[in-house]
Amino acid sequence: MQQKISPFLWFNGCAEDAVNFYASVFAEAKIGKTMRASKAGPGPEGSVLTIGFELFGRKFTAFNFPTDFKFTEAVSFVVECKDQAEVDYYWDCLSEGGEPRDCGWIRDRFGVFWQITPTRLIDLMTDADPNVAARAATAMMTMQKIDIAALERAVAAP
The missing domain is CATH 3.10.180.10 (2,3-Dihydroxybiphenyl 1,2-Dioxygenase, domain 1)
Structure with missing residues (x-):
């Protein structure tokens, strides 16, 4: 069955590092598709925008864009x-x-x-x-x- 709902995590420019870290911690983690910025942006051409990854079969997306947003204990x-x-x-x-x-x-x-x-x-x-x-x-x-x-x-x- 396809996972219809998945977490979309907004990282402040460090999504690739975060995904690589989680993949090193969790057994059988998988790193999926990476979306990169085009000439039109947003961000520098070729920079990472999103990275799909799985932890214990659960899909996540890491978004990579500088911001003032922060994670809280609410999630x-x-x-x-x-x-x-x-x-x-x-x-x-x-x-x-x-x-x-x-x-x-x-x-x-x-x-x-x-x-x-x-x-x-x-x-x-x-x-x-x-x-x-x-x-x-x-x-x-x-x-x-x-x-x-x-x-x-x-x-x-x-």
Whole structure:
């Protein structure tokens, strides 16, 4: 089935660098078609306008044009991680040159926001026992990078 809706990310002149970075971080990423400016513009002839790319089979478009627009936390991408090794990997890669935030959030070096989220956190925070969910939420609120073992200790505490 064709993906009818996809993110279109406006980078301030660094789209090509961003796409190459994401392709190096995410396994099986694909870089697609690149659209370049013509003599008519916009921008210098031959400069990158858009680059298509895929992360885990999801299509994105990176737009490359200088602007004052900035990414905000209002839109972020959740990376679901099966274990602590995956959390550590994505956290380390995406936070390099970026800004780690609380509760598993990162602003990467290009300004894009990511949530590095272990599936175990979601399981605990949606537990049928409201005490388990509350202890997991309380523990998460003290973390930047999510620590699954610390979450498990927190929910096991009486």
